[in-house]
Amino acid sequence: MHHNKATAALILAAAAMICTFAGAEPQPVRRTELLKTNLPEMDGKEMQVWMGELSPGAATGKHVHPTPRFVYVVEGAVVLELEGKAPQTFRTGQAFVEMPGERHILRNASTTEPAKALGFQYANKNQPLQTDVP
Secondary structure: HHHHHHHHHHHHHHHHHHHHHHHOOOOOEEEEEEEEEEEOOOOOOEEEEEEEEOOOOOEOHHHHEOOOEEEEEEOOOEEEEEEOOOOEEEEEEOEEEEOOOOEEEEEEEEOOOOOOEEEEEEEEEOOOOOEEOO
């Protein structure tokens, strides 16, 4: 009988953990790598292509890039907030560039719909594509 109670308690604890993880909030900003390839004509460089997804109301922290980042909005709308400049909104089908060293935040323009953007960026091999800044 004691063995059955312990087994039941263990099953309930495992079920509670599964429910906790299943109900966890999705990441507000998620980047999925689609392609990472060497650039033979640019020794030591690689090109990276990724899909960025911003949950409704989500925003990146303030950051900079070491090389130009080219972005094409696939779904929804995003707001690019460059330090010292007026915010710019880019909608589905529009593209923009984030230049090296420009301090900025990127946020979803909507609080109810997700936004997706396709990004292209080259960098030195194994170089971080962005750095958070205060």
